[in-house]
Amino acid sequence: MxxxxxxxxxxxxxxxxxxxxxxxxxxxxxxxxxxxSAQPRTASAPTNKIAPEVLADTAGGKSASVIFLLADQADVSAGYGMKDQDARGWSVYNTLSQHAARTQKGIRNLLDSRGVTYQSFWVVNMIIANADRALVETVAARPDVARVDSNRPTRxxxxxxxxxxxxxxxxxxxxxxxxxxxxxxxxxxxxxxxxxxxxxxxxxxxxxxxxxxxxxxxxxxxxxxxxxxxxxxxxxxxxxxxxxxxxxxxxxxxxxxxxxxxxxxxxxxxxxxxxxxxxxxxxxxxxxxxxxxxxxxxxxxxxxxxxxxxxxxxxxxxxxxxxxxxxxxxxxxxxxxxxxxxxxxxxxxxxxxxxxxxxxxxxxxxxxxxxxxxxxxxxxxxxxxxxxxxxxxxxxxxxxxxxxxxxxxxxxxxxxxxxxxxxxxxxxxxxxxxxxxxxxxxxxxxxxxxxxxxxxxxxxxxxxxxxxxxxxxxxxxxxxxxxxxxxxxxxxxxxxxxx
CATH class of the missing domain: 3.40.50.200 (Peptidase S8/S53 domain)
Structure with missing residues (x-):
């Protein structure tokens, strides 16, 4: 990057x-x-959910930092119509954070059960975790996951x-x-x-x-x-x-x-x-x-x-x-x-x-x-x-x-x-x-x-x-x-x- x-x-x-x-x-x-006008907030899941970079990074038994992007993204379009700017900020924050907390439970429970280290976000509904190929494929198979992308460091x-x-x-x-x-x-x-x-x-x-x-x-x-x-x-x-x-x-x-x-x-x-x-x-x-x-x-x-x-x-x-x-x-x-x-x-x-x-x-x-x-x-x-x-x-x-x-x-x-x-x-x-x-x-x-x-x-x-x-x-x-x-x-x- x-x-x-x-x-x-x-x-x-x-x-x-x-x-x-x-x-x-x-x-x-x-x-x-x-x-x-707000664009649709639900990410569309591609036929192959796993990015090529993730497949490469997890080949041969390796683990890598990956992004699990959830399919259900919060709708914050109501923020555009708010005149009170403090209320607008809180509305967008509350909508995003509460939506993420609610919809990430299933994946987080799975990761917790496997002792996986991860970081969850609400600004976009996604979780970043260190995963091997087996975990990547397990999570990608879930209907609540839109895509698995790479979290590679870039220069x-x-x-x-x-x-x-x-x-x-x-x-x-x-x-x-x-x-x-x-x-x-x-x-x-x-x-x-x-x-x-x-x-x-x-x-x-x-x-x-x-x-x-x-x-x-x-x-x-x-x-x-x-x-x-x-x-x-x-x-x-x-x-x-x-x-x-x-x-x-x-x-x-x-x-x-x-x-x-x-x-x-x-x-x-x-x-x-x-x-x-x-x-x-x-x-x-x-x-x-x-x-x-x-x-x-x-x-x-x-x-x-x-x-x-x-x-x-x-x-x-x-x-x-x-x-x-x-x-x-x-x-x-x-x-x-x-x-x-x-x-x-x-x-x-x-x-x-x-x-x-x-x-x-x-x-x-x-x-x-x-x-x-x-x-x-x-x-x-x-x-x-x-x-x-x-x-x-x-x-x-x-x-x-x-x-x-x-x-x-x-x-x-x-x-x-x-x-x-x-x-x-x-x-x-x-x-x-x-x-x-x-x-x-x-x-x-x-x-x-x-x-x-x-x-x-x-x-x-x-x-x-x-x-x-x-x-x-x-x-x-x-x-x-x-x-x-x-x-x-x-x-x-x-x-x-x-x-």
Missing amino acids: RRRLGEGGFFTFRVLIGVLLCFAGVMIVLFALGKA WIEDPSIANFGVTSGNPSTIEWNVQNVNAPQVWAMGFTGQGIVIGNEDTGMRWTHNALKPHYRGWNGVTADHNYNWWDAIHSGGGVCGPNNQAPCDDSGHGTHTTGSTSGDDGTGNQIGVAPGAKWIGCRNMDQGNGMPSTYTECFQFFIAPTDLNGQNPNPALRPHVINNSWICPTSEGCTTGDELRIIVENTQAAGIFVEASAGNSGPPCSTVNDPPAIYNASFSTGAIDISNTLAGFSSRGPVTRDGSNRLKPNISAPGVNVRSSVNTSDTSYANFSGTSMAGPHVVGTVALLWSARPQLQRDIATTKMVLQNTANPGVTVNPPQTCGGIPNTTIPNNSFG
Whole structure:
């Protein structure tokens, strides 16, 4: 699974100001909220329920970590019609958790009787267990099981031709170009910096003590830190320099510190690296030195829907973030599940009123390279990358999505993702320039924070927010050479090159 990406999007991303309803004297009329229609929540069981990867991993008497996806998935579509947002969060959480507790009993009793170690989830109705072939076949034969997928660890490796790891510590003389590109300073001047908005970031972790991040961490009150409900570590073994099960945010890579800085970073002394410095951030580590698994991604989404204390107890959906940055992908070529797990997770997260942004990927310029979760889903708002001249980055993945046969137009939008300067984990004063769709996504997240700060009536109104972003984005993106993907030339808006 890839962890750190920079990917492409819809129109460009300079729109911010127009999005805030009043810029250059032009009023933008908000469209009536179109509630996203929930897809059917019951997973369809294939003829052969067992994924080829599972068969390979359990051959010759071996055991492997596998996913048992239940056929009966909870229906949380009622969340879209709820006006009270705290009640909405609790409703989605209660529906999901109670449904899982009720429908998992049979499988859990079976696993308990055999002394099998397992982890159950409710954000998607599934159980992950260490199983041999005999157990896999026994569980797959059950009518309440839709599919058995692999929970293989996967490796995301940044293309060295894309990333620039030059580390600096000096203060810049101006606001970073990428922050200016989305017109964030003009919005700040109007008095909106993202205040009142909470951003979730699941990544390689965060160096929370970094000077540009610490003031904006929800767990820091200016005197003491409280990491309960503000941080979760989904890495339970290994963990590199951080080790496993950290009780405070830690970043074993630098990637997560960089993406978090681009959403809300500002050290107050000139390093204005974040789009929404008035927003607060919370975090979850879903990768171990660049290695992730479906289970770690799932664990982070579950934490964000209902944050818990550091013991994983006492969940409180009222503390969930407004928007989540996902600068990672999960390719099948590296062992990622081919089932519906991540799609269901993203849909359930959106039903809870959380905007899910996902980097498009760094596999461009060919068409149909936006081909991996979570960027491929209809519920995800996927982001491509442009440079300082508003030219689409060559590495930015293009649509349409062919993996699921939908030919879905992707990415949804594009944002600055080339030579982006932000915080890194080397020290509390270190910065570096990275490139990738991983760097682009945080600009969308920061813009959502600014928009929702300026127009509270739009908060958690995801359908309208997506429409506003797409309809007001700057379409002036250069694609060199010109490109037609999915039968749509890049001169037509929207398109499968940059959105």
